[in-house]
Amino acid sequence: MPASPGAAIRFDAVRKEYAGSVAVDDLTLEVREGELLVLVGPSGCGKSTTLRMANRLVEPTSGRIVLGGEDVTDVDPVALRRRIGYVIQNVGLFPHRTVAQNVATVPRLLGWDRRRARERVDELLTLVGLDPQRYARRWPHELSGGERQRVGVARALATDPPVLLMDEPFGAVDPVGRARLQQEFARLQRELGTTVMMVTHDIDEAVRMADRVVVLSRGARVEQLAAPLDVVARPASPAVADLVGRGRTARLLALGRLETADLDPGTPQGTGVGTDTEQSAAGPSVRPTVRLGAELGDVVAALTEVADALDGGRLDVLDADGRAVGTASPGSVVRALHRLTASEDAEA
Numbered sequence: 001m002p003a004s005p006g007a008a009i010r011f012d013a014v015r016k017e018y019a020g021s022v023a024v025d026d027l028t029l030e031v032r033e034g035e036l037l038v039l040v041g042p043s044g045c046g047k048s049t050t051l052r053m054a055n056r057l058v059e060p061t062s063g064r065i066v067l068g069g070e071d072v073t074d075v076d077p078v079a080l081r082r083r084i085g086y087v088i089q090n091v092g093l094f095p096h097r098t099v100a101q102n103v104a105t106v107p108r109l110l111g112w113d114r115r116r117a118r119e120r121v122d123e124l125l126t127l128v129g130l131d132p133q134r135y136a137r138r139w140p141h142e143l144s145g146g147e148r149q150r151v152g153v154a155r156a157l158a159t160d161p162p163v164l165l166m167d168e169p170f171g172a173v174d175p176v177g178r179a180r181l182q183q184e185f186a187r188l189q190r191e192l193g194t195t196v197m198m199v200t201h202d203i204d205e206a207v208r209m210a211d212r213v214v215v216l217s218r219g220a221r222v223e224q225l226a227a228p229l230d231v232v233a234r235p236a237s238p239a240v241a242d243l244v245g246r247g248r249t250a251r252l253l254a255l256g257r258l259e260t261a262d263l264d265p266g267t268p269q270g271t272g273v274g275t276d277t278e279q280s281a282a283g284p285s286v287r288p289t290v291r292l293g294a295e296l297g298d299v300v301a302a303l304t305e306v307a308d309a310l311d312g313g314r315l316d317v318l319d320a321d322g323r324a325v326g327t328a329s330p331g332s333v334v335r336a337l338h339r340l341t342a343s344e345d346a347e348a
């Protein structure tokens with residue numbers, strides 16, 4: 001089957017067998033141009049093997065992988081790997097090269113002059129939160145695990161490759177640094193339009209960063225391929241439900257947004273409200289407000305600021321133009337959660 005337009009990488013019935021075991025059974029999967037696709041699944045389910053077949057560190061037993069319109073088996077592996085950024089599990093920095101030399105590896109191979117490579121190194125180290133003054137001349141063994149991973153990410157981005165493969169790139173970074181790095185990276189990826197295939201064990205990292213999430217089970221079987229909110233709200237199989245089950249409500253509060261359907265019934269919506277002049281006898285409205293489209297978690301936070309929220313107190317809900325369109329109460333959050341998790345059949 002030809003790759004559809006906009007597909008950066010296509011796995012077509014790909015299988016990888018090792019003596020006596022099947023790492024990847026029969027994988028068909030498309031990574032869209034410019035998207036951040038996150039593979040998540042249990043240890044040993046075939047995530048790394050899948051990534052490594054895209055840049056020919058592992059050759060498939062059968063099936064085809066098409067990258068930018070070309071069958072990867074037709075591309076020289078060395079040339080292929082220079083075109084594809086790769087951040088490996090456990091980093092893999094060159095131990096006998098400094099941080100700066102590590103980051104500049106591919107630029108130098110591509111013949112960039114020293115000055116240009118040096119500028120790029122400084123820029124990238126800064127981006128991943130390592131001060132070039134302090135880190136550029138250090139050796140990998142002088143870094144912590146998290147710092148090494150940051151260098152690994154900087155190295156993979158050095159030539160601004162169109163495709164980037166990342167295998168648990170932030171696993172060794174502490175939770176605070178990790179959240180910051182995830183955000184920075186996702187912002188940068190969107191800005192550069194890089195197509196990214198990333199592997200993680202961490203479902204929260206997956207739903208926070210991904211445009212789409214692929215949940216895999218043993219043999220790299222696709223359990224679900226969907227937007228983060230869909231995976232969390234409507235798991236397609238017991239395996240997915242298991243993965244997102246614990247802490248699911250908290251995840252829904254972070255991913256779900258307040259919609260008109262969630263507002264309190266019986267309140268005027270859109271018309272007539274916002275006529276502050278009529279209510280001004282009671283003084284200017286000091287009721288806290290939220291915007292339509294606010295994260296549900298922010299709605300909960302705002303509700304906790306409403307002293308009488310449990311006794312009929314309400315938040316005013318404003319549209320994008322700042323017009324009041326109704327009110328929200330704790331019930332609105334419950335309605336939103338029901339709405340998000342209602343099955344598609346029920347909605348129809």
Ligand SMILES: Nc1ncnc2c1ncn2[C@@H]1O[C@H](COP(=O)(O)OP(=O)(O)OP(=O)(O)O)[C@@H](O)[C@H]1O
Nearest residue numbers: 018019021022023042043044045046047048049050
């Ligand atoms: N070189 C190899 N020889 C034999 N078996 C292998 C080889 N590489 C991987 N496997 C097996 O293939 C399966 C998938 O391995 P893979 O490394 O892709 O898993 P993974 O999903 O990345 O796991 P983890 O989350 O632990 O990194 C495992 O059962 C593993 O033991």
Ligand SMILES: [Mg+2]
Nearest residue numbers: 047048049089
């Ligand atoms: Mg792995």
